[in-house]
Amino acid sequence: MNDFDVIVIGGGPAGVQAALAASSAGLSVALFDENPQAGGQVYRAPHADMAAYGDADREAGDALRRVLGSSAVRVFLAHSVWAVTGDYRVDAVGPEGPLHCCARALIVATGTTERVVPFDGWTTPGVIGLAAATILLKAQGVLPGRTTLVGGCGPLLAAVAAKTIAGGGEVVAIADIASSADWLCTLPALVTRPDLLAQGFAWWRAIRRAGTPRYARHTLERVEPVGERLRATLAPCDASGRPVAGARRTADVDCVAVGHGLVPSTEITRLLRARHRYVRAAGGWIANTDRDGRTSRERLYVCGDGAGIAGAAAAAAHGTLAGLVCARDLGANDAIASTAAIEAARASHARNARFGRAMGRMMALREGHVQGIGADTTVCRCEDVTRAEIEAACMAGAQDVNQLKAWTRCGMGPCQGRSCGDVAAELQMHGVPGKTRESIGAFSARTPLRPVAVEALTGTYTYEDIPIPKAAPL
Known part of the structure; x- marks a missing residue:
């Protein structure tokens, strides 16, 4: 059975708490994460051979994983989500091969990429x-x-x-x-x-x-x-x-x-054409959301650092908030998704976000830092594109990052611009008179969202297995 009320993408503190909140309200919930265990970056699970020690993050992560394991959430770990469609169909590849699931609502908790x-x-x-x-x-x-x-x-x-x-x-x-x-x-x-x-x-x-x-x-x-x-x-x-x-x-x-610093991961929300804005202090491009994580697209929610850098504690509270609000929007159990529970989650998020946003401002991209990059320094390491090549494209008339991408191949490699996109756009903003980060834009999100081996989708076959239609009569 691959139909759910809610699919949550991302198994960090935001995604796990969103899944738990929605599930506790009586919804059927699936959680996808590409790591073998939930926890995200902050609560990353140690290797099985590592000795136990009293690290606070490890203890918090172990507790989170225990609660998730005892819940009704259907968990798909070690699964890379490579496509999401507008009807909230999620395609992924895992240890058992490809699979797809569909849902009434989607909660994106994909965290960040390091800059x-x-x-x-x-x-x-x-x-x-x-x-x-x-x-x-x-x-x-x-x-x-x-x-x-x-x-x-x-x-x-x-x-x-x-x-x-x-x-x-x-x-x-x-x-x-x-x-x-x-x-x-x-x-x-x-x-x-x-x-x-x-x-x-x-x-x-x-x-x-x-x-x-x-x-x-x-x-x-x-x-x-x-x-x-x-x-x-x-x-x-x-x-x-x-x-x-x-x-x-x-x-x-x-x-x-x-x-x-960190850059919010917005590939899925950009792929689904939700509205976005550029907020330097929040890490860069983020989806437009209300205070509860609702985006401009119906039944699409964002929570955690993917909605703006605010830290792990705020991410957990934001996940709970998004899960409860999603449950209420879908008509789930009002006793769980009550006004009081939602208000408590809002308050917790606001309290914890103050600390995390201060750290986010410390990590915000600095304009002078980018301007100090040498002309021959590689900016896009996947395609070996240098600053000089980016600036030459700007002088030749490239007006936004997608035109820059077409002319230089910057952002066309396996990372699809996750590593270079923020810096390349900053360079282009300074290289084209009158431009802002909003007008420069962001790389278009496309499937596959993650590199996927063709054999993972097709399985094992020989040429004899390929059906060849009979020739049409002349």
Whole structure:
């Protein structure tokens, strides 16, 4: 039976809570996630061979998975959703092959993609994203490197550095684009979540005890291989992230872990033609929603960081809110999807989002940072498109990102622009007079939403299995 009242795409805290809320109201619910276990990035499940330890994120993730496992939600893990149609048919590929499900309503909780603003050498082996480093540390118990340099912006700097140190690795330095004053400005929002503030202080205590220097207002300028190691060059930068004159610092390391914030994943809502807007502080393009997650398209909802960066705690509350509102819209059990329950979820989301949105502003794309990219630096690593090629297309008349895509192949690779789209559009905005991020637009979303092997859809066959129609009579 593949017909459901609600399909939820995304198994992080937002998606799981949305599925649980809708299911508790008596709806039949299916949950899809491409990972083998639910939890998302923050509550990523560890490998089975990893020893148990008292990490708060792991405990919260285990609790979330237990509740999901004991619920009536039909869970499709290790399934990549590659197509969604307007009648809310979802096509996916999993361990047992392809399948499709249909639903009356769709809740999108697909989270974010990490942003890395390109610099010379950012595609060198050994340079990884902060999110990738987190996966290694949390899910595999593997250090990014024996010696690591951590760079970029936002709270993941401290998280990755502290976990690397706790795992026995050495963090040679932290290069933070933000200043100490920038962090102090977030304090009013941080005190609303004393638990997370305490966690942050614990990370920085561990970092200080290890003697790891933090270079504020510094950015990665270059990474180059030196023998079997990497040499990272750090440059001072201004408040916009643009490198400025001043002494450069270098560090020889095994790994460079870098990240410049998060970009909401909007492929599905763009594919379904929901209305969107560009909000820099929220991470970029987000679907237009009301306070409960309803989009401009009937019975299509968005929750979690995919609706704007607000953090894991806010994502969970937002998921509960979207699930309850969806249940009410579909005429489900009013005792569960009551006004009081919805108001409580709204209040929880608003309270937790204040902290997360402050962190989102710290990770917002900085215009000067993008303007500091070198002319010969690769922007689209899938298709090896450089900044100079993007600017040449702009000078030749490319007026929006889809025209840029057609002329340069930027965004045509396996990631379909998830890695390069934000930066390429920012460069084009500055390269075409009078343009804004709204008028530049976003890459058109197309199926397949994720790379899918042809054999996964067709199965095993020989040419003899292909039906050949008889020739028409002359």
